[in-house]
Amino acid sequence: MANPTATVPSTSNPFGDELRGARTAKPCSLVIFGATGDLTKRKLVPSLMGLAKDGLLPPAFAVVGFARRPWTDDGFRTELADGVKSFGRPDTGTHFDALADAFSFHQSDFGETAGYQALAKKLDQIDRTRGTAGNRIFYLATPPSSYSAILQNLAATGLSTEKDGRFARVIVEKPFGRDIVTARALNDQVRAAFHERQVFRIDHYLGKETVQNILALRFANGIFEPLWNEKFVDHVQITVAESIGVGSRGGYFEESGIIRDMIQNHLMQVLTLVAMEPPAALAAEAVRDEKVKVLKAIRSFRPEEVDEATVRAQYTRASFAGEECKGYRDEEGVAKDSVTETYAAVRLQVNTWRWANTPFILRSGKRLPRRVTEVAIHFKQPPHLLFEGGKPLMPNVLLLRIQPDEGVALRFGAKVPGPDVRIRDVRMDFRYGTAFGGETADAYERLLLDAMLGDGTLFARGDEVEEAWRIVDSIVAGWKQSNRRPDDYACGTWGPERAERLLGAGRAWRKP
Amino acid sequence: MNGPTLVRTPHRQAEWKKIPEAMRALWRACLPEQDGGDVARSLTINFVGVAPAADQETLQWTVDRLQRRTPCRAFLLLLDEEAKVGTAELAATTRCHGSVRDIVLEEIVIRLPEQALAQMPGLVRPLLMNDLPNHLYWAAAWPQKAATFDAIAGLCDHAVVDSRRFVAPARDLLALRERRAAGRRITDLSWLRLRPWRRALAEAFERLAWATGTPASARIRHGRQGLAGAMLLGEWLRERIGARIDFDTGGDDAVVGPDTVVVRTAAFEVEIVARAPQLRVHVTTPEHCFLPFAVPSSRGTDGDLLGAAIDLGGSAA
Numbered sequence: 001m002a003n004p005t006a007t008v009p010s011t012s013n014p015f016g017d018e019l020r021g022a023r024t025a026k027p028c029s030l031v032i033f034g035a036t037g038d039l040t041k042r043k044l045v046p047s048l049m050g051l052a053k054d055g056l057l058p059p060a061f062a063v064v065g066f067a068r069r070p071w072t073d074d075g076f077r078t079e080l081a082d083g084v085k086s087f088g089r090p091d092t093g094t095h096f097d098a099l100a101d102a103f104s105f106h107q108s109d110f111g112e113t114a115g116y117q118a119l120a121k122k123l124d125q126i127d128r129t130r131g132t133a134g135n136r137i138f139y140l141a142t143p144p145s146s147y148s149a150i151l152q153n154l155a156a157t158g159l160s161t162e163k164d165g166r167f168a169r170v171i172v173e174k175p176f177g178r179d180i181v182t183a184r185a186l187n188d189q190v191r192a193a194f195h196e197r198q199v200f201r202i203d204h205y206l207g208k209e210t211v212q213n214i215l216a217l218r219f220a221n222g223i224f225e226p227l228w229n230e231k232f233v234d235h236v237q238i239t240v241a242e243s244i245g246v247g248s249r250g251g252y253f254e255e256s257g258i259i260r261d262m263i264q265n266h267l268m269q270v271l272t273l274v275a276m277e278p279p280a281a282l283a284a285e286a287v288r289d290e291k292v293k294v295l296k297a298i299r300s301f302r303p304e305e306v307d308e309a310t311v312r313a314q315y316t317r318a319s320f321a322g323e324e325c326k327g328y329r330d331e332e333g334v335a336k337d338s339v340t341e342t343y344a345a346v347r348l349q350v351n352t353w354r355w356a357n358t359p360f361i362l363r364s365g366k367r368l369p370r371r372v373t374e375v376a377i378h379f380k381q382p383p384h385l386l387f388e389g390g391k392p393l394m395p396n397v398l399l400l401r402i403q404p405d406e407g408v409a410l411r412f413g414a415k416v417p418g419p420d421v422r423i424r425d426v427r428m429d430f431r432y433g434t435a436f437g438g439e440t441a442d443a444y445e446r447l448l449l450d451a452m453l454g455d456g457t458l459f460a461r462g463d464e465v466e467e468a469w470r471i472v473d474s475i476v477a478g479w480k481q482s483n484r485r486p487d488d489y490a491c492g493t494w495g496p497e498r499a500e501r502l503l504g505a506g507r508a509w510r511k512p
Numbered sequence: 513m514n515g516p517t518l519v520r521t522p523h524r525q526a527e528w529k530k531i532p533e534a535m536r537a538l539w540r541a542c543l544p545e546q547d548g549g550d551v552a553r554s555l556t557i558n559f560v561g562v563a564p565a566a567d568q569e570t571l572q573w574t575v576d577r578l579q580r581r582t583p584c585r586a587f588l589l590l591l592d593e594e595a596k597v598g599t600a601e602l603a604a605t606t607r608c609h610g611s612v613r614d615i616v617l618e619e620i621v622i623r624l625p626e627q628a629l630a631q632m633p634g635l636v637r638p639l640l641m642n643d644l645p646n647h648l649y650w651a652a653a654w655p656q657k658a659a660t661f662d663a664i665a666g667l668c669d670h671a672v673v674d675s676r677r678f679v680a681p682a683r684d685l686l687a688l689r690e691r692r693a694a695g696r697r698i699t700d701l702s703w704l705r706l707r708p709w710r711r712a713l714a715e716a717f718e719r720l721a722w723a724t725g726t727p728a729s730a731r732i733r734h735g736r737q738g739l740a741g742a743m744l745l746g747e748w749l750r751e752r753i754g755a756r757i758d759f760d761t762g763g764d765d766a767v768v769g770p771d772t773v774v775v776r777t778a779a780f781e782v783e784i785v786a787r788a789p790q791l792r793v794h795v796t797t798p799e800h801c802f803l804p805f806a807v808p809s810s811r812g813t814d815g816d817l818l819g820a821a822i823d824l825g826g827s828a829a
Contacts, residue, residue, distance in 0.1 A: 012722050014752045015714035024711070027805075052808065055708065059715050059793070059805035094789060095808075131803040405612070433516065433609070435556055436581050 025452035027060035028135035028167070029126050031119065033110065033150050034142035035065025035076070039173070041083030044141065045103075047444035049084050049092035052099060054441075056449055060131035064122065065105045066115075076105035089441075102130065110142065111149040116157040123159075134166035137451055141173055148189055155193035162198065171200045171451050174265050176460070178256065179476070180469040187462040200451045201460040205266045207443025210406040210432065212458070214273045214375070215282075217400065217408060224398070225278070227379070230358040234395060235503070236274060237361050237376040237510055238267055241368035245315065245325060245491070246342065250333030257340040259312075259472055262364040266373075268295065268468040269460065270402070271360055274375055275350050284456035288464060295467035297351045306478025309348075312341035313487040313496040315367040320492030325367060327491070339479075341486050342366045345499045346475060361503060367491040372512045373402035387413075387423050392506070394425045401512075407431035516609035523601045523621075528635055531600055531620060538604045542615055551606060554614040557822065558640045559584040560668060563651040565592035565623055570814075571651055575617070577815020579605065582822055583616035585644075587636050589664075591652060595623035597631070629660050633667050645669050647822050653677050654684035665696060672821045674701040674814070675740035676768055685743060699821040701814065702741045705769050709745060709784065712791045712807045713775070716782040719795050719802055726777050728753050733760040733772040741769035749775065 013019075030048075032040050051057045065076050077100050084096045106122060108115025127134050138154060140147055154160040154170070162168050172190065177183030190199055205211055218225055227233070240262050246253040253261065272291035279286040301309060317327040328334060328342050343365030350360060379396040387393065397411040408430045413423040450458055487496035494511055503509065521541045526534035542551045559578070563571040568590050575586050605617035620639070622632075640646055648668040655661050665671045678684040692698055730749045734742040739761075746757040755775065763771040767786055775782045783794045790806040811817065 012724065013714060013717045014722055014724075015710060015717055018707075018710045018714035019718070024715075055711070055808040055811060059807055060803070098790060098806075129803070131805060405609075429552075431554065431614075433607070435554065435583070 024056070025058040025449065026135055026167075027058045027131055027133040028137055028452060029062045029064060029123055029130075029132045030137045030139060030448075031064045031066055031106075031123070032139045032141055033066045034140070034146070035105070036067040036069045036071060036079075037141055039141045040065065041079060042087045043442065043444045044139065044448070045080045045096075046084050046088035046092065047442050047448055049095045049099075050089045050441055050445045051449055052095040053089065053092050057099075058452065060133065061099070062102045062104070062126045062130045062132050064119070064126070065103070066108060066119065067105075068107070068109055070107055071105045073104045077103050110146045111153070113153055113156060116153040116159065120157050120159055134164070136167070137169045137171065139171045139173075144175060144177075144186070147172070147186065151189050151193040160193040160198070162195075167198070167454065168194070169198045169200060169451060169454070170194050171202055171448075173202055175256070175260065176201055176265075176465045177469060178260055179473050180466055183465050183469045187466065191462070196462055197454075197456070199459075199462070200447075200456060201462075201465060202447055202451075203265050203269055203460055204443040204447065205269055205402075206458040206460075207445075207447040208402060208406075209441075209446075210400065210402045211270060211273065212446075213408070214270070214400060215287075219278055228377075229354045230356050232379055233358050234378045234380045235359045235361060235507060237363070237378065238270055238274070238374075239362075239376070239510065239512060240266055240364040240373045241371060241494075241512070242364075242366050243321070243368060243371045245367050246328065246331050246334070248332065250331040252333075253342075254334055254338060254340050257312075257344070258342055258364050258366065259344045259346075259475060263344060263346060263362055264468050264472040265460075267362045267364060268471070270373075270375060271348070271362065272464070274377075274400075275352075275355060275360065277352075277354070282457070284459075287457050288461045292461065292464050292467060294350055294352075295464060295471065297355075298348050298471050299351060300470055300474035301478055302474075303478040303481045306475055307482055307484055309346065309502070310475055310478070311343075311345045311487065311496060311499045311502055312479060313343040313365070313489045313499075314338070314340070315342050315365075315491045316488045318490035318492055320367065320490075325491040328366075339486055341479075343368075343486075343489060343495050343499075345495065345502050347502050348471070359504070363495065363499065363509070365489075365495055368494055369492055370512070371404065374510075374512055375400040375402070376510050376512075378507070387421060393423055397510075405431055406433065407435075516607045518605050518607055518616075520605045521603050523603045526600055526602055528598055528600060528622075531602070531639060534600075534602050535618065535620075538602055538618065539615065542604055542606045542613065544608075544611075544613060551613040551615060553618075554583045554607075554616055555585050555618065555641055556582055556644065557584045558644050558646040558668075559586040559649065560589065560636060560646065560664060561586060561649045561651060562589045562591065562629070562664060565590040565595070567651065568621075572619075574649075574651070574813070574815040574818055575619070576605075577813055578818050578822070579617040580815075581819045583614070585618040585639075585641050586620070587632075587639070588619060588621045589629065589632060590621065590623045591626050591629075592623045593625045595625060595628075597624050597628050626655065626660065629655075630663055633663055636667060640667070645825070647672060649818060650674070651677065653679050654687060658687055662691075665691075665698075670697040670699070670822070670825055672699045672701060672818060675744070676702050676705075676737060678740055681740040681743055685740065697825070699824055700740075700744070701817050701821060702769070703744055704811070704817045704820060706741055706745050706748075707811055708791055708807050708809050709770065709773060710748070712784050712793045713749075713773075713782065715805065715807065716775075716784070716793050716795050720780050720782075720797070722753070725754070726779070728755040728775060728777045729758070730755040730776070731758045731760055731772075731774045732770050733763040734770045735761075735763040735765035735767055737765060737768045738763060738770055745770055745773065 160168050177186050272294045275294045276290040279290045314328040345363035348360045377398040393413050399409040401407050410428045414426045416422040416424045489496040601621040603619045607614045607616045646668040648671040650673045732742045749755045771786045773784045780797045785792050791809045794804045795802040
């Protein structure tokens, strides 16, 4: 049999339009470092099978699991089959059965160069037997402490090098550092092995349909964008709330806190999509350039400003949802005198022509009443109040619900039927689940496909990550200098009282 | 947290002229039992389905599948020469998720002989929800009187047909083409079913150098259910690469669409064979025998395809 990678480039495929519309990726191998971990079983492989079900996997495709444990190919496949069955979309099990022989396991220590040399040979062999054409994607699904060794070895063995039209890409899981210094160091390590265009920093929030819908809502509709500025928007609230506590992750959480765990990445990403200027094109660099401009327009806090512009707090023991919940400082792995925040609210100002004087208020917390992620655009009052004796009405709110009950709602005032002129809030509601049905692809499906296609639009760029850390670092530095301990809030409440003052007069937090 | 559940009301009968009252009774039936509950209607299209009464179960299964992505008010017109006209059966399906309840399917089933279809526009038009797009799904053979199709299609912005059901595909596909040429938006599910074949051919030709004008031939093998699909694929190959087409009727009768396609020129051969759930593609040139590759052979059930057709809104062929 001849070399299958020796394809003849065609510039005149008479059926080429069939491929263009379908976002079909080129043949490739995916190497997952840390393949014995939960992420591979619960997310990555079930998502790959979702792509297979939708016909979106490349026709020639292979997965190599790379890990320290002494697993066999068969053991690896059995574990993955179980994962697809438990965590995959319905009917994806048959696709795994059909593709099972495309999965293999490679045992090696992450720091052992010989393991990478053997991996290179294995990938060459896969290219010959499965037609994967020398294209490789490396997925770092390991703790960040292993990144350095993996990246150095990929570079040392030439696996990160692109040549002869073959691509080599790396997908990096968050956290991207724990402050700007470590983020820069990580970026330097990544860039020593890969060019920025080869790097895909994954934040699964950006793969959610409803997050992408922020761009669609803003730029595919004529009615919203004219109002999307400081003339009409009073303020913006972005909330990521969780009802669970830190559970068994107390030790990890002590080192990060909610600001590093959620605000630096998920909330900042959502903020940039809400606040960015229209990009020149829906292309990776154009979108990411605009997102970075938003972050650059937020200046770092001076230490003395932090107490006034932020609130941090810890949950305390309380009865919540029918059970007695521990306070944060009673959780396993948490110091009794911990000052790590489980709730943070931050008032940011995007210093641009569009957003001057319109605060963006971000909050995230654990043990809040319910799990919800939303963006609430609060509009200004009408200039002249005709109704109800001129007293202020509830402001119009455009609500972008990211999870659960994904959708968009608009709150506005309507006349209550009857002889009196009274105004009551009503809501126009669009829900993804009802308009498009319940089964939507997992965020990882979209992001894995984009990485195969080389489309970085929904991935964080190095400078974006560093800018977000610059802002967060200035807050953390202010907290460190402050004498104020974190406030308390009871489990099952929407945070500490002091958070109300953050909004300013006449404004109130939503209780979603 | 558990996912949403679907709750369906029992069918209730109503005379045609009393359908609006019967629908109001249905909405009341969808309200939760506890005080203060509410129910919303989340319908995104009006849907008119036409099928032989013998296919009622299939049509209803398809509509159930459709409403998962496209909540609708559905008029199911079941062709039954024995049917007595004048009554309809109504039911509704509510999606319940926590305290949220949405009516996602309002179903009005009407049995009637084919000649009574002419009465349907007058009955259905006032019952269409306003400001929603109207889609017809003609899941029956092409009618003996084409005017019947035109009358029902005239209610709708877009028609979906399934030429797999056509008795004489050569003649009936021509009738479809004439209607498209006259501006009617029509999507054929047989064409959507060919998407994996078209993709497989496109992938195969990525490996080849193709020069316009190269003499080419294609052999398309199909079974009894595959004639219309084979003809559409043949027509497409003729248009794109000027291939001479041979049809081989000795294929698998259970396969909806072609079961094997071979495209040949002096310089290469592409063979695609249906082996559910995949199409296996073999590409051979005098110099290379490429490794076979596979693409999924199906993009889902008829309900999924119907949903895709409705999303396309008639922009597809």
